[in-house]
Amino acid sequence: MTELAFTPRLALSSLSGESDAEWARAGSDYAGAAVLGGIALDSRSREAxxxxxxxxxxxxLPDDPLAFIDRQLAALEDAPLTAGFNVRSATVDPIAEAAAVCRDREAFLEINAHCRQAELCxxxxxETLLQDGPRLCEYVEAATETGATVGVKVRAEVPxxxxxxxARALEDAGARYVHVDAMDSExxxxxxxxxxxxxxxVIANNGVRDAETVREYRAHGADxxxxxxPSDDPDVLERVRAAVDREFDTDADSGSDSQTGVESTRPQP
Structure with missing residues (x-):
């Protein structure tokens, strides 16, 4: 199972139609992880x-989404970062199939419960999945059963x-991480x-541009x-990486769980 405890504690977040292996390599000097995608897996999500x-x-929109995932992850086998793939599906079976591809490439799978475009919903x-917790947990369980490392991209401020x-239900279902777009609710x-x-x-997302935002999310307990x-902007990535190095002192305060392989760097109370 892929360890999610990447260092430095900066991830590149997926941008639909843009975040491929080339994009991930370009940011690998700054980030410890990159989430490729998102990509639609089944007929309904692909039509959307x-x-x-x-x-x-x-x-x-490749002809074969699973083969595309496999090729992109294969292209990052020697890259100095942990790779994952953000996927969308209106049905559960393709989620498990994509998870198996990620498992075999020692990558993680990120289930998209985040995109709010009307066509996808x-x-x-x-985002529709956020309002159907049992179905989202079913996705997590199916993906986790393959032996893949599984997380979920979520959004705050959804009515x-x-x-x-x-998040607690997703954890119980087997999710190893949540990637939280905090919107305006840090x-x-x-x-x-x-x-x-x-x-x-817990990966914090939204407005991460400088030392102030990194410090704020760290103070809230983000891992x-x-x-x-701005994941293709070296100036932003350089600023954020410098702040991450200061705020996430993984040598000083990390604790490792030998069973899960996930390290926590949350500030101690």
């Missing part, structure tokens, strides 16, 4: 992705969704950390931070 392309959004994937409660990171066990790795849109 085609509709997004029609309105000039970028999307990965109408298809039953993306009717108690994110800390959902304190939700502390709420998620407080509601879950120390073995659930790592991620950079999204």
């Amino acid at each position: 992705a085609r509709k997004l392309v029609e309105r000039e959004r970028t999307e990965f 109408a298809a039953g994937c993306g 009717g969704v108690d994110l800390p409660d959902l 304190g939700v990171i502390a709420d998620v950390v407080g509601a879950t066990g120390s073995d659930l790795f 790592a931070v991620s950079v999204g849109r």
Whole structure:
């Protein structure tokens, strides 16, 4: 099983249609992990992705999504970072199939419960999954059963969704991490950390651009931070990497769980 405890504690967050192996390599001087994708797996999510392309959004739409995942991860076998793939599906079986590909490439799988485009939500994937916790947990369980390291990309400020409660349910279902887009509610990171066990790795996302944002998310208990849109901007990555090196002193305060392989760097109370 792939260890998620990457160093430095900076991840590159997926950007649909842009985050491929070449993108990950370009950021590998700064980041310890990269999430490729997102990619639509089943017929409903792929049709939604085609509709997004029609309105000039970028999307990965290869003929064979699983083969594409495999090729992209193979291209990163010698890269100095931990790789993962963000996937979308309106049905559970393709999630397990993608998880098996990630497992075989020693990569992690990230289930997309984050994208809020109307086309994806109408298809039953993306943010819609946040409002259907049992189905999302079913996805996690199916992926985890393959032996893959599994996480979920989630979003704060979704009506009717108690994110800390959902994170706890995802942890119980076998998720090894949650990747939280905090939106304008940075304190939700502390709420998620407080509601879950120390073995659930929490990656904080949204607005990570400089030392101030890294310090804030670290103070809320995040185990790592991620950079999204500016992930191809060396100036931003250099600033964030320097802040991560200062704020996430993994040698001084990390604790390792020999069973899960996940290290926690959360500040001690």
